[in-house]
Amino acid sequence: MRFSAVLALIFLVLSVLIPSLAEAHGERAQQPALRMRTVEWFDVSVSTKQLQVNDILVVKGSFVPSNYWPEHVHSIEGASYLNIGVPGPTFVRLDSRINGTPGIRSTAFHKGELYNFEITLKARKPGKYHIHPLINVESAGPVIGPGIWVEVTGSEAQFTNTAKTLLGQTVDMEHYNFGHTVAWSALWMLIAAAWIVYWLFSRRPLIVPRFKRVSELGQDADAILTPTDRRLGLLFLIITLSVTMGGYLYANDRWPITTPLQTGKVHTPPAVQAPMPLEVTMGEARYRIPGRSFRIELTVSNKSDRPLSIGEFSAGNLRFINSKVLDIKPTDEDDLVAPDALRVEGSPIPAGETRKLVIYADDAMWETQRMTTMIASPDAVIAGMLFFYDDQGKRYYAEIGGPMIPVFG
Amino acid sequence: MTAAVPNDTAVTTTAEQRRSYLQFDMLIIPLVVLLFMGIFSFHFALLVGDWDYWIDWRDRRWWPLVTPLAITVLPAVFGYLLWDKLRLPLGGTLTIFCLSLAAWISRYLNFHLLANFPMDMVFPSSYVGLGLLLDCMLLLTRSWFFTGLIGAFLVGLLIYPMNWPILAQYHVPVEMDGILMTVADVFGFEYVRTSIPEYLRIIEQSTLRTFGEAVTPLTAVFAGFINIINYWFWIWIGSLGVKAIWIRKIV
Ligand SMILES: [Cu+2]
Numbered sequence: 001m002r003f004s005a006v007l008a009l010i011f012l013v014l015s016v017l018i019p020s021l022a023e024a025h026g027e028r029a030q031q032p033a034l035r036m037r038t039v040e041w042f043d044v045s046v047s048t049k050q051l052q053v054n055d056i057l058v059v060k061g062s063f064v065p066s067n068y069w070p071e072h073v074h075s076i077e078g079a080s081y082l083n084i085g086v087p088g089p090t091f092v093r094l095d096s097r098i099n100g101t102p103g104i105r106s107t108a109f110h111k112g113e114l115y116n117f118e119i120t121l122k123a124r125k126p127g128k129y130h131i132h133p134l135i136n137v138e139s140a141g142p143v144i145g146p147g148i149w150v151e152v153t154g155s156e157a158q159f160t161n162t163a164k165t166l167l168g169q170t171v172d173m174e175h176y177n178f179g180h181t182v183a184w185s186a187l188w189m190l191i192a193a194a195w196i197v198y199w200l201f202s203r204r205p206l207i208v209p210r211f212k213r214v215s216e217l218g219q220d221a222d223a224i225l226t227p228t229d230r231r232l233g234l235l236f237l238i239i240t241l242s243v244t245m246g247g248y249l250y251a252n253d254r255w256p257i258t259t260p261l262q263t264g265k266v267h268t269p270p271a272v273q274a275p276m277p278l279e280v281t282m283g284e285a286r287y288r289i290p291g292r293s294f295r296i297e298l299t300v301s302n303k304s305d306r307p308l309s310i311g312e313f314s315a316g317n318l319r320f321i322n323s324k325v326l327d328i329k330p331t332d333e334d335d336l337v338a339p340d341a342l343r344v345e346g347s348p349i350p351a352g353e354t355r356k357l358v359i360y361a362d363d364a365m366w367e368t369q370r371m372t373t374m375i376a377s378p379d380a381v382i383a384g385m386l387f388f389y390d391d392q393g394k395r396y397y398a399e400i401g402g403p404m405i406p407v408f409g
Numbered sequence: 410m411t412a413a414v415p416n417d418t419a420v421t422t423t424a425e426q427r428r429s430y431l432q433f434d435m436l437i438i439p440l441v442v443l444l445f446m447g448i449f450s451f452h453f454a455l456l457v458g459d460w461d462y463w464i465d466w467r468d469r470r471w472w473p474l475v476t477p478l479a480i481t482v483l484p485a486v487f488g489y490l491l492w493d494k495l496r497l498p499l500g501g502t503l504t505i506f507c508l509s510l511a512a513w514i515s516r517y518l519n520f521h522l523l524a525n526f527p528m529d530m531v532f533p534s535s536y537v538g539l540g541l542l543l544d545c546m547l548l549l550t551r552s553w554f555f556t557g558l559i560g561a562f563l564v565g566l567l568i569y570p571m572n573w574p575i576l577a578q579y580h581v582p583v584e585m586d587g588i589l590m591t592v593a594d595v596f597g598f599e600y601v602r603t604s605i606p607e608y609l610r611i612i613e614q615s616t617l618r619t620f621g622e623a624v625t626p627l628t629a630v631f632a633g634f635i636n637i638i639n640y641w642f643w644i645w646i647g648s649l650g651v652k653a654i655w656i657r658k659i660v
Contacts, residue, residue: 081606088525089600095586096598102586104598106608125525136606163595166582171592173599176529181575185509185535192506192537195544199499200438205430207437210495222551224496233498233548240541244567247574258580260624261468261612262594 030144032374033381035316037068038076039135040385040399041145042314046131049332053154057091057121059084061133061145065111068383068401074139079265081106084119085132085144090152091121092161092173101268109135112399113270123152124159130334146317149332167257184247191243195236274396277304278388282400283356285382288407289372293362298386298400300349300357306390307348313361315384318369320361322347325389338363348391375406445507449483450515453508459605461512462520464530464579465597468612469569469625474632477565480505480536481636482643484543489553489647498548501540509537530596534572539564543640553644561640565633569625 044061051057065076082096082103096103096119109115117133129152133145161173200206214221283297302308311325321328323340330337346357366372374380383401390396453461456479460472488500512533520531546560547553579593590598597610613624 079608081608083603083606084601085603086601088602089527090525091601092599093601094599102588104586104588104590104594104607106606134603136608138606138608142603161599163583163585163592163599165592166584169581171581171583171595173596174527174529176592177578178529178532180578181529181532184574185513185532188535188537189506189509192502192541195502195541196499196506199497204434205427206434207495208430208433210497214494214496221496225548225551229548233545236541237545237549240538240545244538244571248570251574251577255577255581257582258577259582259589259591260580261465261610262588262590263607263610263612265608 028370031377032316032371033070033377033379034073034143035371036374037066037070037381037383037401038073038137038143039145040064040066040314040383041133041317042385042387042397044133044146044148046148046150049148049150051123051150051152053123053126053152053156053159055123055152056094057123057131057150059119059121059131059133059148060117062114062116063109063133063135063145064114064385064397064399065109066383066401067112067399068381069111070379070381072379074137075111076109076135076137076140076143077111078108079106079138080109081136082117082119083134083136083142084121085134085142085147086121086129090123090125090127090129092124093119094122095120098268099271101266103268105264105266106138107266107268109268110270114273115268116271122161123154124161125156126152126154128152144317146336147334149334187243191236191239195232198232276396276398278302278308278396278398280386280398280400282402285402285404286407287366287372287375287404289375290409291362292364292366292372293360294366296359296361296400298357298359299354301354302349302351304390304396305351306392306394307350308388308390308396309348310342310344310357310359310386311389311395312387313342313359313384314387315361315382316369316371318363318365318371320363336365336369338365341365374404380404380406442503442507445483445487445504446511449504449508450511452483453479453512459609460611461534462516462531463597463602463605464532465591465593466610466612467534467572467576467579467593470613470628471611473565473569473625473628474635476534476536477539477568477632477636478639480508480539480568481543481561481564481640483508484540485640485643486647486650488543488547489644490651492547493648493651498544500547501543502537503540505537505540509533509535526600530600532575535575536568536571538571539568542567553641557637557640557644561636562633564640565631565636566629568632569629 041061041063047058069075082098084093098115098117119133129150130147131150132147135143137143159174163171163173165171213224217223279301281299283299285294285296287294309325311322313320317336319337320342321337321339322342322344328337329339341361341363343360343362344357346355349355374382380403381401382404383399386398386400388396457476460466460475466472483504484501487504491497491500516531516533517528520526521528542563543556543560547556550556580591583590583592583595585595
């Protein structure tokens, strides 16, 4: 009985200590409206899908913060941070660049602007990981990009990671002076343990007799304290103050040059976008629930001197491909690419013309990726990115967005 | 030495009584230790949390202000009980010792083994000396007033220097991509925490920055003064707690 009670208490203690290291893998959990109207990700790729511990993995891609960012969600134009969705430090991040600017500090991204990112990771722990770029937006949470499976093999024990200080020392990031840290912590724990042992175990039995004696003495309870008690009090006070002072002086002597922790927010200039010689407005958008089919009316003005076709419609990381224009296959079983799911009526658009088009994005992905819950949204607005191609394969993109009407029958 | 044996209990001899008292000690002391580990860990996770979990959060402005205020609560409340009923100057040392023990276990199991962070990024700070300060001061002055005035002040004042031997090495400057960082900042950047983006770190954000060089001592003195009031307040709460228990026992 007593043993199980102690076990239960230990369990309670441990469960209380578990940190909140929420994983970023809830790609399907987020509201569809949030997924479609926050960040348009594209061209996300990894440098390799098979690597060893200590190998480098580069995650590259582009994103455009949506012009249809919901009013009720804290804006990405406040404080935001490009992050990488890996389960904890299974990789270490050696470098992160957004349009060439280091992504070490927090920044802000602006709606409708283009950002090209490149994150350099080093594999630390073997395993199979679904890697996502993601953007943390202050007070709003993470906006998750497309995921790619990557497999790391090798041995975790082989992992090394070092940094070089400005004073020329090399820091082993995995075990940085850890013996020193443990020794110092242990010294304090030993001093404290001596104090505790003296008071709890030098007079036995302790609790009941002492409680009775203190109650009897009442106002004069201090009389229970012995001269040895007081002398030890003074001794431990002196030890505590000396170790504190001595440690401080020692540390200042051993590490004379230190700087405060660094933080701040940097400005990340948007990439210069190539001129987009087209104009797109979205007309009626109807989602037919039984057919898992999205029908969107568009008006497109082609201001280029070449015919344009729609090759892809991407919404909330789901990619609907027009197989007549593009040949794109999913890279793995969880790559959200529907290679033949986009039907376009009225394409291509001849150079210089304005036309009305209808696109149909039909795929079970709407259902399997839980996008259909968008009909439960209090703010039924959708957004997505259209990718146009001219007859020479040159790509243009335009974001569309607007109200969505569900069709139930 | 021992108290007079009451006639109306089952315990008849002094030896038997002594044995039952010893058993009582052996049962209560481990339970109290576990209780302190649990309560204090919960309390500390709630009030200090990330500031103590991560090496790149232990700055010179918020960590040495938030931590002493949070760490003084239980030593004051339980310190009152232990002193008032048992005349044991243990409230500070024992509670913080239990907190540190639980913290080391948790960092090793949860942060290191389970979540893969290297121990040199997530080890707990050294706080147990702060408990010794409170307990020794109480024993020497035998006064809540002076223990608060001197002891609690020292807790706020000395938390930073007490940890400097293990923190200083993490404040050595590093250059990364043309940006000045500390070793601690490099840990924060390289060892990915998906749910803790850079902007969440609450460090060094204050108008007191104008004091420039004097940030650390200024924070320390400020924390010390606030902690005096903080200690007295929690001692008072402790005294109310003790009274409440006694009243309930009588009624
Ligand atoms: Cu995933």
